[in-house]
Amino acid sequence: MTASSQEVIFIPTKTFENLPKEKQDRIINASITEFSKRSFDDSKLSNIIKESKIPRGSFYQYFIDKRDLYLYIMEVTKNIKMKYMEDAFSEAGQIPFLDLFRKLFVSGIEFALEHEDLVSMGKILITSKGSIYDEVMKDGLALAEEMYINFIEIDKKKDIIRQDVDSKVLASLVVGLSNNILIDSFKDTDANFENLLIRIDSLINIFRKGIE
Secondary structure, eight states: OEEOSSOEEOOOOHHHHTSOHHHHHHHHHHHHHHHTTSOTTTOOHHHHHHHHTOOHHHHHHHOSSHHHHHHHHHHHHHHHHHHHHHHHHTTBTTBOHHHHHHHHHHHHHHHHHHOHHHHHHHHHHHHHOOTTHHHHHHHHHHHHHHHHHHHHHHHHHTTSSOTTSOHHHHHHHHHHHHHHHHHHHHHOTTOOHHHHHHHHHHHHHHHHHOOO
16 A cells, blocks of 8 residues: 555555466456445455455455455456546547547446446445545546546637636536436436436537526
8 A cells, every 4th residue: 555645545465466367356356246236334355255265364465454455446447447438538638628528428338338347336336425435436536627627728728618617617517417417327227328328418518508
């Protein structure tokens, strides 16, 4: 585990990193299975250890505790999701911010369709808002907002976005509203790719045209 004045990054021990990939994957997959069924607070380390087929003592050679493991699994999830967004990010600064935002959102939907277990894990985290919610979500939302501010400023220099638009307020709105759309979709049994796209396009249309 390493720390700086701005953030804390949780990583597994060198012992875990030196494990054969098959064994690493077994532990990761067992963790995802558990965390996709139960909240962090309700999940049981014993289930993960049993499913991983490792001695309990070995687990503590790999991770500090369940919290350390959970944060690592969230980092694994983020890295997988980022793979889906690489093409969109390759166009950052070249296409208008709202077009980039739509591409990123669509990439997120594609990720969700192919990784139901990881989405279920995120759904439980967001809807349960347990003891680890702020720790997982706060930095991610702040980083997204900071990234969007940068893209908005680029568009303002190109006269795509009005100069009088507050970049921080717009970035905060985009992050907050798009996150709410995802949260609502978790509660909506009829939510699907097309419905989510309609909702995000409606949101983008409001940003493009304003309301007055």
